[in-house]
Amino acid sequence: MEEEEKMEIAKGPQLQISLLESEANTVPRLFWRRVKEWRDQTAMRKKEYGLWKDISWRTYGEKAKYTGLGLIELGLEKGDRVAIISENNPEWLYSDMGILAVGGVSVGIYPTDSPNQVEYVVKHSGAKFYIAEDEEQLDKILEVRENLPNLKKIIIMDMEGLRHFSDPMCMSFDDLLALGIQLDERDPALFKKRLQEPQPDDLAILIYTSGTTGPPKGAMISHRNILSVMEMQNEVYQGYQTDEILSFLPLCHIAQRTVSTFNPLIAGYRVNFVEELDTIPENMREVSPTVFxxxxxxxxxxxxxxxxxxxxxxxxxxxxxxxxxxxxxxxxxxxxxxxxxxxxxxxxxxxxxxxxxxxxxxxxxxxxxxxxxxxxxxxxxxxxxxxxxxxxxxxxxxxxxxxxxxxxxxxxxxxxxxxxxxxxxxxxxxxxxxxxxxxxxPHIFMGYFNDPEKTRETIVDGWxxxxxxxxxxxxxxxxxxDRKKDIIITAGGKNITPSEIENQLKFSPYINDAVVIGDGRKYLTALIMIDDENVMKHAQDNRIPFTTYASLTKAPEINKLIEKEVDKVNKKFARVETIKKFRLIDIQLTTDDDEITPTMKLKRKFVNEKFKEVIESMY
Amino acid sequence: MSLLKVRNIETYYGPIMAIKGISFDVQEGAIVTILGANGAGKTTILKTISGVMDPEKGTIEFMDQRIEGMPPDRVVRMGISQVPEGREVFHDLTVKENLMMGAYVRKDRAGIQKDLQMVYDYFPILGERTAQYAGDMSGGEQQMIVIARALMARPKLMLLDEPSLGLSPRLVKEIYEIIVRINKEQKTTLLLVEQNAPMALSVASHGFVLELGRIVMDDTCEELLANEDVKEFYLGIKEESVRGSRRWKRKKKWR
Structure with a gap:
């Protein structure tokens, strides 16, 4: 406590972002350089009918180009937003690069979002186009499209189950590519011309923050931001073309976007897409990624x-x-x-x-x-x-x-x-x-889309x-x-950082996540989400009868088990920081629920709201 | 009172765990149903109870006596009869001989005669064709034979494995009417495994939903019928999407 003033600023080593000085000073220009340089090398892999299939940089380039040109044919103008909603797959990357190459701005949406959440992002970003993975993502937008006056066209990657569906607003991804090919034949110089248009300080992508608080905000990321961050990171850990990565976290999240889409442009490593979320362990073993x-x-x-x-x-x-x-x-x-x-x-x-x-x-x-x-x-x-x-x-x-x-x-x-x-x-x-x-x-963003006030609050004097x-x-x-606003001030006036305690709890194999409560209260309590797999196994091994998930969380033996884990954690903290009571969340939360982020983190605010009565019962 | 208490059973086919830890109770006199897709483990549960398969772990209590791992014939003697899936009659035996096979473990001749009369009352068609070979009977009649045969052991608990399989809707209705009557009149407790969820939920009082070897729902049939997931995945009632038909399925939540 006394040594608080020790050091209040830390600087990383000097670095001049060389890409910004080169001719490849935007994401699409760098992309196009790589397509030319690395033509026949593998850019990504996707499992089809049980076999990993290679996709070359050449194919990546072509598909991206025709996607971009197809969108131009449909009326995309510089700076127009295009929403992408899909699990990670090659089409996601074709779309992303295609959009950027012709001066568009891509906006990723979580495939687990509900129609209302989709409506929010499409409306807020004013997206003109909506690229959907499949029937399910299509239905979401159809349900809310009346409220979206800016939306011009819906493009569907996978037409399975939609053969007899026709709607003037919808088309398949293949048809979009075909439009792009036609335009390229008519005007072969157009793509190169559009590729040169975006400038380093132009908006490249919008990332809607999943936000554990309030509605999502659209963070504006420029080409300069992206190129800078790529180089800054590559300085610390250099990537190679022999590196393999596995792509499974949502691409609309900045972390996975840099890993799967942008970093390969500098390091050249190969992106392997998981088949589905359930197959992550198998795909991990098959690919055995070198960078993870x-x-x-x-x-x-x-x-x-x-x-x-x-x-x-x-x-x-x-x-x-x-x-x-x-x-x-x-x-x-x-x-x-x-x-x-x-x-x-x-x-x-x-x-x-x-x-x-x-x-x-x-x-x-x-x-x-x-x-x-x-x-x-x-x-x-x-x-x-x-x-x-x-x-x-x-x-x-x-x-x-x-x-x-x-x-x-x-x-x-x-x-x-x-x-x-x-x-x-x-x-x-x-x-x-x-x-x-x-x-x-150089990697600090441009501000929040259509929200100058929030931007002013967030970036002050360049910080x-x-x-x-x-x-x-x-x-x-x-x-x-901790998060500044998550800090708990107990009734006794003690400041407590809940995430430290929560992280200790999560370390238990039986606890998936926890929310510590205690703001303005006499003591701390916790809501705990159990790890169903491990707790069920424990119940089986110890002959603790249960039928469903809910009954499992109510079994006295399971509550004892978690109590032991909580006690272990309590020993590591000062008295005021110990959990006095806890309750197990008795429903299995899925990403469709508001209480959990797409990355499966409990959202404090929603959890506090939803389980209000349970929380009150502890005080 | 719980007639049957199943606790934490795990059953394997070789290296594959088909039942991943299941516990449930069946109350005396009730009709209880287990719903689940193909391969969920429904039949395996019945086979584990009747002793055809042995659980790797867990206990089964029937009338306060442990029965897990017992040979099937002893389980039958204790009062549990299984009606196997797919109408497994003895083709080359007559109807009557088939029924007598059900009473194989019994010695009381008078009682057997009385029960024979009882099953003929439930299934008059069997009474008319006692001398016909079972293999020559229709599918519906064969289903009647297997149910009747199980009844001949005078079970306290009858395990029914998909009695509606491959039968016409009219026959299904008929057979279910008889099943309900047996439950009422003979006080036989029934544990019913079914793909035909609407039918099963309409006759049973309590139900379990089984998914990949685990129970995901446990409730009264009334509640189950009202549940969104049961409706979509077992009763085939889907909310339509804006487009009309919807082919994709939303995530199951089981709550």
Missing amino acids: FAVPRIWEKFYSALVLTMIDSTRLEKLAYKWATGIGQKCSDYRLNGSEPPFHLRVLFKLADWIVLRNLKKVIGLDRARYCLSGAAPISPELLKFYHGLGVDIGEVYGQTENCGPTSIHYENDVKFGTVGTPLPAAQIRIAEDGEILLKG LHTGDVGRIDEDGHLIVT
């Missing part, structure tokens, strides 16, 4: 999978596991302290890796991973420690949509648990008087106000404590 970015929830899932594998293993396997992770742990301790482990330990680690760890990593498909990141939400240090022990050195990355993804990151050999690393090259971090984290750099509070530690690492 995931949200904490995914890292937690993998961890649970490994823990469960170990529970079911033989005694010998358990011993081997303990031995190997022990060595891994020791090695990682050395490295985390900035020194190389001694020779004998390195030899032992090789052995442990060969016999045990490699196989464990294979189970989750991380045996080739050389560069792993966690971001978009806080991750528990214990979890990171576990992975480092396996030899999977996950770094944390911190940032937000408003700064086009990352601002601080764990540099290689400078991972410090409990922090989110140091600033990227060309980025600056400052802590304001009230503890708010402020960011600066982005993140709404997060935190501090910079003695090594220059940033520590994020």
